[in-house]
Amino acid sequence: MIVRNLQEAEKGNRRIVSEGWESTRLLLKNDNMGFSFHITTIYEGANLNLHYQNHLESVYCMSGEGEVETVADGKVYPIQPGTIYILDKHDKHILRAKTEMKMACVFNPPLHGKEVHNAEGAYELEAEEVSDNK
């Protein structure tokens, strides 16, 4: 069994910071679980154009307020604590944070570790691992 601690992980290189968000990647590909698990903070006012063409993602909101819009049909879904949005069709989406939001994110296939979005808002299938194997 593997046991980790978010506060500890946030001090190490599992914490990836990007434009409008940061993600502490607690469970990654090299844990051989078949998915990855991250605690992601979306900064207040972030407006993220995302499109995970190579991955399936589900996102559970633990705190904060925002909305997610599916680009294909322009539908806007409010996000609040308890909301899970499930990108089952690799949906191109826009994520807007009215306040800072804390999210639990699961990716299949699992991320390697250091992924940040490419120009299309996707993650490449190949990426660098974080060297912190604890």
Ligand SMILES: CC(=O)NCC[C@H](N)C(=O)O
């Ligand atoms: C919620 C979201 O898509 N934020 C971007 C970061 C990504 N979810 C991640 O965990 O790496």
Ligand SMILES: [Fe+3]
């Ligand atoms: Fe996402």
